[in-house]
Amino acid sequence: EPEVTQTPSHQVTQMGQEVILRCVPISNHLYFYWYRQILGQKVEFLVSFYNNEISEKSEIFDDQFSVERPDGSNFTLKIRSTKLEDSAMYFCASKLQGDQPQHFGDGTRLSIL
Amino acid sequence: AQSVTQLGSHVSVSEGALVLLRCNYSSSVPPYLFWYVQYPNQGLQLLLKYTSAATLVKGINGFEAEFKKSETSFHLTKPSAHMSDAAEYFCAVSDQRGFKTIFGAGTRLFVKA
Numbered sequence: 001e002p003e004v005t006q007t008p009s010h011q012v013t014q015m016g017q018e019v020i021l022r023c024v025p026i027s028n029h030l031y032f033y034w035y036r037q038i039l040g041q042k043v044e045f046l047v048s049f050y051n052n053e054i055s056e057k058s059e060i061f062d063d064q065f066s067v068e069r070p071d072g073s074n075f076t077l078k079i080r081s082t083k084l085e086d087s088a089m090y091f092c093a094s095k096l097q098g099d100q101p102q103h104f105g106d107g108t109r110l111s112i113l
Numbered sequence: 114a115q116s117v118t119q120l121g122s123h124v125s126v127s128e129g130a131l132v133l134l135r136c137n138y139s140s141s142v143p144p145y146l147f148w149y150v151q152y153p154n155q156g157l158q159l160l161l162k163y164t165s166a167a168t169l170v171k172g173i174n175g176f177e178a179e180f181k182k183s184e185t186s187f188h189l190t191k192p193s194a195h196m197s198d199a200a201e202y203f204c205a206v207s208d209q210r211g212f213k214t215i216f217g218a219g220t221r222l223f224v225k226a
Contacts, residue, residue, distance in 0.1 A: 004156075031211060043157065043203060043216040056212040091156055098211040099164045101147055104156035 002026040006092050006105035013082050014113055021077045021108045023092030032075045033093040033102060034067065036060070043091065049075065087112045115140045115206045119217035127225045132176075132191040134220045136204030139185065146187045147205040147214070148178055157203065163187060165209075174198070199224045 005024045013019045025032050034046040047057040049067055066078045075094070079086055089109050093102035120135040138144060145164045149157040161172025168180040178189045187204060201221050207214040 033214070035216075042218040045213055045215060048212045050212065055210075058213075093157075095211065098209060099145065100211075101159045101162045102214065104149075104158070106154075106156040 002103075004092055004094055004103050004105035006090075006108050008108060009106070010109045010111070012111045012113060015084055016081050019079050019082055019110065021079075021090050021092075021110065023075045023077075023094075023105055024073055025075055025092065025094030026096075026103055027073070029094035029096050029103070031055075031095045031097070031102075032067075032069065034077045035091045035093065036088040037091065037107075038088045046077070082110075082112045084112050086110060115144065115208065115213075115215050117204050117206050117215055117217035119202075119204050119220050121220055122218065123221050123223065125223040125225060126194045128196055129193050132189070132194045132198065132222065134189040134202050134204075134222065136178075136187045136189065136217060137185050138187060138204070138206045140206055140208070142208050145207045145209060145211070146178075146180060147207075148172065148176070148187075148189050149203045149205060149216075151201045151203065151219075153200075160189070160202075194222075194224045196224050196226065198222060 007022045032049040037043045047061045048055045064080045068076045089107045091107045092105045095102045116139045118137045147162045148160040161170045163180045171177045176191045201219045203219045204217040
């Protein structure tokens with residue numbers, strides 16, 4: 001069965017540095033998402049992307065965050081200047097169409113030092 | 114605006130006993146509802162979904178959930194718990210556009226031998 005793949009599985013970055021988290025969604029999917037999960041807390045919606053543009057974003061997704069689908073296969077999340085509180089598990093998800101469920105990757109654990 | 118409330122951050126059952134995980138939602142539009150399971154250090158796996166068809170939804174691993182509009186509930190049940198069911202369970206709601214999915218805080222299920 002096709003999977004959403006995320007790389008790296010664990011990223012360690014110094015505070016203030018830029019980080020890019022990478023995702024390869026399922027190939028024929030049209031909707032793309034990023035979520036984060038701070039350790040021991042709920043899964044929080046960050047952003048959705050459809051038709052080559054952001055379709056919705058949460059209040060967490062401020063100017064420090066950006067997303068891109070540069071080449072039709074990858075879907076990236078960039079954090080420009082990381083803060084300690086950005087430490088979390090980041091999940092990418094994709095789905096085919098509106099009434100279908102999202103398929104999640106296994107996540108990237110981001111640790112900010 | 115949409116929201117999800119999961120009653121009980123921890124539920125403990127004996128192996129073979131009924132599993133009942135509670136979820137109430139709030140939505141100003143007809144919702145899509147989902148249950149996901151998360152095993153340690155893994156992403157979220159879909160258990161089942163409600164998208165305005167049958168109100169009793171059957172999912173994987175013997176789980177099912179019933180959509181009750183009058184109670185704004187979507188509780189997850191399984192007749193007989195197995196040790197392998199021990200995990201974190203998340204209820205989620207989205208609108209029919211599917212651009213944003215809101216997750217509940219999660220319920221950790223413990224299964225005692």
